[in-house]
Amino acid sequence: MFKNLHELIAQMPDEKTCREWLAKQRWNGKPVCPHCGFEGKIYVIEGGKKYKCGSANCYKKFSVTVGTFLEGSNIPINKWLMAIYVCTAHKKGISSYQLGKDIGVTQKSAWFLLHRIRALMDERVEQPMKGIVEADETYMGRKYRSDYVGLSPEEIDYKLKTPQNKKGAVLGIVERSTGNVNVKAFSKIKRDELTDYVRSKVEEGSSLHTDESSLYRKLQYNGYGRETVTHSRKEFVKTSETGVRVHCNTVEAFWSVMKRGVHGIYHQISYKHLQQYCNEFSFRHNHRHLKDYEKFEIVFKGIVGRLPYKQLVAPKK
Template identity: 40%
Template structure:
């Protein structure tokens, strides 16, 4: 199944009605044979409103959107598909205000659609990173210099410039994927990072980090190289963390330039979004769009849970 659009206008022209969208989603999910989202049985009867499972133990009714991020939506699938295209095609993302203007929907609806798409883009079955893996951390939040004198004084008393920021740790395999994790702690400690590394990085990998002392114990379990930024060493042949810093640069430019402010509560979803686009950077926009539909199943984010 290959579409051939290269712009939002062509997306809306292609998905001109609900019937076209439904047929596309069914083809993407099941190819030619519907599968019951309730029990997993392959095969279903066609009803006037959708399908009915053929399994005697189940016999439940379902539609093409059941068990997907589109379930029970009141927004036309045409607008959903346009949202997915824009969210995956724009290198630094798209704000809910901009999306609301582009699609002529409310900002609240656009915000909800984008968060459900971000939830969908999470990598829930990642393979272990291998080869050369760069690891680094960054902090997301307002710059200290932009805070009021009162807030700056409070930061100096209680923990410095990063006290009010949220930590994000990233692990990036060269010529491969990036993994990002938001930590609740305001400063990253080795006890926070080690379980993430062990869960995502193969023991045969070469890990490259900066000179932060929290990475020192890595040498006991991994091949570990350090680039000493304190001494203005930024590369030693192939030993550098420039790749992961390039990803963080793109991530920060998106947060600052497109979204302006991201709450710690929702930050992981934004990381999912930027990580997905980075991991599919070598494909075209239309291939990335089609690939995203492989992840629509078994994802549900209600508005009540989103704002809880």
């Protein structure tokens, strides 16, 4: 494995070395037929470009990328790998324009690459959060007419004029002891949806630290503790009766990195892709202690999944 971008490029200068590397990662040197799962004799054909299944019932040809999200891609494998590396390593992300220039593909191809890589970063915190958990909402991601399908043109005009409807809502929850974050995009935050989401991520009995928002009231009276700071009165930190520091500063710090990334790098993001950007930023945040190549490995492991182009550009239902 390589330790930095330079080594990645040096180890995989061409398509052949990439394919060999990929085969080693995927099968550990012993190819398995993706069509029938045959693990016996597999023939190497076409000068190493393809394989042929040795099972008498199958005999199908396949390449190392079949069934992965690299299958059928016109973009060379080493450019994919470079893109994953850069996207996981840069703290605030990278724009499709910049990535395209860096690795020598069009902006459109780079945009597609980045969206597929973000889909691989959809790796939330598995363990339920506990102890002190900060929760906060913010607004980002621009909505378009297509986000309001089913409404009359007048209603859509009205919605797109009012600030709280123009953007998507994002809920962030942070476990104080680990600093890890879960981020969820909503079209509009409603109390029931927020309650369900927090319940799915935070253990009962935990203490929620929030601002004065009434959205958390249902949780407060049903299994969760709650401490608040009153942001509208410019109160940002206080000490509770039991001597605990009450604040939402950890989640606020996460918002500030994400917002600087979104405004500075991506400029304008659409609500349709908001969750994907949330995944990208929370992935990097939750793996902030790892080395760049370790983050690369995590994303790379998801490579067998695919996100077809049609699904990516389809309007959100």
